[in-house]
Amino acid sequence: MSDIYDKIMDLVRRRGFIWPASECYGSVAGFIDYGPLGSMMKRRIEDTWREFYVVREGYYEIECPTIGQEDVFIASGHVKGFSDKMCQCPHCKEYLRADHIAEGKGVQGASTMSAGELASVLCTLPCPACEEVLGEVEVFHFNLMFQTSIGPGSQRKGYLRPETAQGMFTDFQRLLRFYRDSLPFGAVQIGKSYRNEISPRQGMIRLREFTQAEAEIFVHPQEKNHPFFPRYAEYRMPLLGIAQQQENTPAIETTMHEAVESGLVANQYVAYYLALTHHLLVTIGVNPQKLRFRQHLPDERAHYAEDCWDAEIFSERFGWVETVGIADRTDYDLLAHEKQSGERFAVFIPYETPRRERRVRVIANMGALGPRFRGKAKSVADALAEAVPGPDGITLRIDGEEVFISPDLYQVKEEEIEIPGEEITPHVIEPSYGIDRMIYAVLEHSYAEEMVNEEERRVLRLPPRIAPIQVAVFPLMNRDGLPEIATDLATRLKAKGIMAEYDDSGAIGRRYRRQDEVGTPFAVTVDYETPESGTVTLRDRDSMQQVRVRADTLPELLRSLVEGSTTFASLSPV
RNA sequence: GCAUCGAUGGUCUAGUGGCAUGACUUAGGCCUUCCAAGCCUAUAGCCCGGGUUCAAUUCCCGGUCGAUGCACCA
Numbered sequence: 001m002s003d004i005y006d007k008i009m010d011l012v013r014r015r016g017f018i019w020p021a022s023e024c025y026g027s028v029a030g031f032i033d034y035g036p037l038g039s040m041m042k043r044r045i046e047d048t049w050r051e052f053y054v055v056r057e058g059y060y061e062i063e064c065p066t067i068g069q070e071d072v073f074i075a076s077g078h079v080k081g082f083s084d085k086m087c088q089c090p091h092c093k094e095y096l097r098a099d100h101i102a103e104g105k106g107v108q109g110a111s112t113m114s115a116g117e118l119a120s121v122l123c124t125l126p127c128p129a130c131e132e133v134l135g136e137v138e139v140f141h142f143n144l145m146f147q148t149s150i151g152p153g154s155q156r157k158g159y160l161r162p163e164t165a166q167g168m169f170t171d172f173q174r175l176l177r178f179y180r181d182s183l184p185f186g187a188v189q190i191g192k193s194y195r196n197e198i199s200p201r202q203g204m205i206r207l208r209e210f211t212q213a214e215a216e217i218f219v220h221p222q223e224k225n226h227p228f229f230p231r232y233a234e235y236r237m238p239l240l241g242i243a244q245q246q247e248n249t250p251a252i253e254t255t256m257h258e259a260v261e262s263g264l265v266a267n268q269y270v271a272y273y274l275a276l277t278h279h280l281l282v283t284i285g286v287n288p289q290k291l292r293f294r295q296h297l298p299d300e301r302a303h304y305a306e307d308c309w310d311a312e313i314f315s316e317r318f319g320w321v322e323t324v325g326i327a328d329r330t331d332y333d334l335l336a337h338e339k340q341s342g343e344r345f346a347v348f349i350p351y352e353t354p355r356r357e358r359r360v361r362v363i364a365n366m367g368a369l370g371p372r373f374r375g376k377a378k379s380v381a382d383a384l385a386e387a388v389p390g391p392d393g394i395t396l397r398i399d400g401e402e403v404f405i406s407p408d409l410y411q412v413k414e415e416e417i418e419i420p421g422e423e424i425t426p427h428v429i430e431p432s433y434g435i436d437r438m439i440y441a442v443l444e445h446s447y448a449e450e451m452v453n454e455e456e457r458r459v460l461r462l463p464p465r466i467a468p469i470q471v472a473v474f475p476l477m478n479r480d481g482l483p484e485i486a487t488d489l490a491t492r493l494k495a496k497g498i499m500a501e502y503d504d505s506g507a508i509g510r511r512y513r514r515q516d517e518v519g520t521p522f523a524v525t526v527d528y529e530t531p532e533s534g535t536v537t538l539r540d541r542d543s544m545q546q547v548r549v550r551a552d553t554l555p556e557l558l559r560s561l562v563e564g565s566t567t568f569a570s571l572s573p574v
Numbered sequence: 575g576c577a578u579c580g581a582u583g584g585u586c587u588a589g590u591g592g593c594a595u596g597a598c599u600u601a602g603g604c605c606u607u608c609c610a611a612g613c614c615u616a617u618a619g620c621c622c623g624g625g626u627u628c629a630a631u632u633c634c635c636g637g638u639c640g641a642u643g644c645a646c647c648a
Contacts, residue, residue: 014585014599026622026638081648088575144648162648198646199575206647302648455610476607505601509609516609528607537608544609 005317008443009203011458012038015518017443017468018204030200030208032436037518040468040499042211042439045284046190048465049213049433052280057228059186059215060178064167066192067148070157075340076166076333078145078159085115087122087137098139101125115139144195160194165430168216169333172345176218183347183426184227186217190435204440205318211435217269218426220349221331224267232275233257239264239274239309240294251292264295266307266328269429273326277311277431281324284438285463287445290314294322304332306427313441323437331425338425350421357419360388363411372409373398380405388412442466446519452544460519461542464562469520470499471558474511476527478504486526489536489551496555498562516541522561522568524554540568547571 012018017038020027034042054061073079085098098118107121119139126133145162149155161167168175168187179185190213200206238251241264252264256271265271274293282288296308311324334345364381373380376398383396393406446461464470473490475482483504493500501520503511508525515523523539530536530551537546538554549557549571560566 010585020639023639029639078648086646142646195648200647201640203640452609457610474608478606507606507609507611509611511610512608513610525608539608546608 003317004444004447005203005315007449008440008447011447011460011517012443017041017518028208030197030206032204032207037468038439041462041466042435044466044468045438045442046211046213046435048284049190049280049435052276053186053188053213053215057186057215057276059188059217061188061190062167062171062175063191064161064164064171064189066161066194067150067158068161068166069150070159071340072166072170073145073159073162075336076169077336078162079143085118085139086142087119087134087139098122098137101134115141142198144197146194146196162195163193163432164189164191164212164214165216165333165432168214169337169345169428172218172334172337173343176347181347183223183349184217184219186215186429188213188215202318204436205315205321207436213433213435215273215429215431216333217429217431218347219269219429220347221424221427224269224328224427224429226268226272229256229268229272232272232279235275235279237275237278238292240292242295242297245294245297265309270307270309270326270328273429273431274309274311277324277326277433281311281313281438281441283463284466285442285446285461286313286438290441290445292320294320302327302329302332304330306330313437313445315441315444317444321437321441323434323441325430325432327430327432329428329430331427333428334425344423346423346425348421348423351419354421355419356416358414358416361385361413361415362388363413364409368409373403457513457516459516459541462519462521463564464521465564467519467521468499469501469515469518470522470562471501472511472515472520472523473500473502474508474523474525475504476508476525480528481531482526482528485530486524489524489526489554493555493558496559498555498558512539512544522558524551526551538568538571543568 009018015037016035019033019035021031021033022028050061053059070079087098087101098115102118102121102125116139119137122134122137122139124133146160148158148160150158167189171187175185175187191211192209193212194209197206197208200208234255234257236253236255238253239259240251243249244251254262254264256265256268256275259265259274260268260271265274278288278291278293281291290313292312292314294310294312296305296310301308306328308325308327310322311326312320313323315321337343338345362385364385366377366381369377369380379398380396380403383398387394387396389405389407389410389412391407391412393404395402395404397403442462443460448459448461450457450459460467471493473486473493475486486504487502490500490502501515503514505511512523519541521541523541525537525539525546527537529548534551535548536551536554538549538557539546545568547568557566557571561568
């Protein structure tokens with residue numbers, strides 16, 4: 001067994017956190033099953049995410065189909081941008097972008113050629129890698145989206161979504177109405193996304209089917225101050241900006257307030273979600289020493305993005321892994337869907353006081369223009385409105401002909417009109433989380449081995465709110481009525497919504513170790529004092545310390561321990 | 575996808591052209607008054623498909639999965 005990754009993957013397989021999918025048929029790379037404890041842990045992480053984004057921020061959750069029709073992904077750019085024409089050099093086996101080779105040799109319009117055309121162009125060209133003439137090569141499309149078809153017969157093309165974000169964009173108009181036509185507002189989605197990775201080789205880090213939690217926050221383009229910014233204004237965390245990367249200097253430890261003031265972070269919204277993300281990741285058990293926020297360099301940032309940061313988590317196995325992306329995507333997505341769908345994706349913003357504007361209006365005398373110009377009357381009227389003629393008539397060029405329009409054919413009115421507001425396309429702030437990567441990071445960061453009485457103790461130091469099982473209940477001895485009392489206690493805890501597990505198999509020490517390995521934060525033992533005094537021992541996973549507490553206070557006590565409003569160290573024995 | 579290497583109970587592992595080792599785990603029992611103790615018993619395995627052979631877990635071919643390097647990574 002070499003490194004921590006192997007140890008963790010061994011543990012999560014054995015103890016029912018994560019399994020290879022459809023193992024009995026031989027599994028396929030890039031697909032995993034979450035087992036009993038893994039599903040529980042994943043749900044608790046998702047629920048913590050919901051607590052931050054839905055409950056606290058007030059961005060409601062929506063749920064959209066995982067299959068989308070082609071138009072959606074034409075607009076998003078995934079049909080085009082996610083697909084490349086590729087070929088393989090028959091000599092050196094190098095994978096190559098077919099259009100790039102042709103363009104490199106001066107072939108015009110290579111990027112718009114069909115695969116067949118490209119193949120015929122390529123057969124006389126040399127491979128840029130090994131210089132051999134390519135000869136007959138097959139040019140194929142590779143798109144990272146899984147394609148499917150919708151309905152029988154002449155089917156519509158469908159794609160499994162490569163990200164959850166598009167649902168929030170396609171629902172934009174409905175969401176806008178839901179939030180009663182005012183900015184800012186946001187919607188979130190937690191769900192599966194699919195990318196047909198060429199070779200997913202990094203276990204849980206690179207999956208073909210994975211869970212994303214994304215928020216799309218729609219804001220006024222000129223108002224990027226977050227209404228709750230003070231909440232994180234003094235939040236201090238390390239930021240690795242573009243300058244620090246280029247100059248190879250360490251991350252700057254700074255408050256969000258300073259980061260925005262100094263221009264390191266583009267605006268309050270981005271800074272706010274950087275801090276919130278840091279807060280959230282640490283809450284679920286990511287080690288803050290192994291967490292950094294790195295700004296995208298200009299050449300890796302999408303051209304439309306105003307600012308973009310990745311939360312990167314350090315893994316002993318994989319190095320710095322990008323786990324969360326936080327971007328100011330401006331109006332790119334909404335405008336793209338506007339163009340593709342022909343619908344309007346804008347918000348009407350009323351002015352505080354309606355603006356009054358003087359405007360000159362030309363009213364054409366259609367009764368006179370009609371008979372005079374017949375078919376051209378409409379063009380003349382339009383030209384007049386554009387030209388704004390004076391009181392003496394005007395000469396206009398209509399369809400290549402000079403035409404004099406005498407003043408009796410129109411009236412010029414100067415008037416004051418009221419403009420109540422304007423339509424704007426909101427900008428989008430997008431925090432996007434890779435849930436599976438977060439789960440892996442938490443597992444890796446919470447895994448520990450230590451020697452206790454010359455025995456190795458493996459323990460997952462999961463935060464109590466994330467641990468799949470919250471409390472274990474044991475009878476000290478498997479007789480003398482203790483099992484009955486313990487079973488009853490476990491049932492009472494479960495009735496209060498606490499995930500409790502009863503275990504009476506083997507020595508007490510073994511049972512503690514079993515729970516340590518799956519991260520159960522607390523264990524309650526019913527012993528010979530329990531029948532007499534109604535007290536039990538409560539054991540803390542991390543310190544292995546025990547205190548004696550009244551059994552009837554356990555539901556309340558455990559709830560506050562799991563929530564974190566009480567710490568074990570603060571408990572005093574009864 | 576290419577190249578190299580690997581795959582034996584749940585886990586780690588020995589070994590083999592002819593009954594497949596051992597340890598741990600798990601389950602049941604005995605014992606045990608708080609951190610993987612001990613004893614007895616039980617469950618459970620040669621990655622999948624094809625070929626060679628009287629006989630294949632073992633040899634050969636193909637595949638799957640994993641590790642490593644290369645390529646790919648919106």
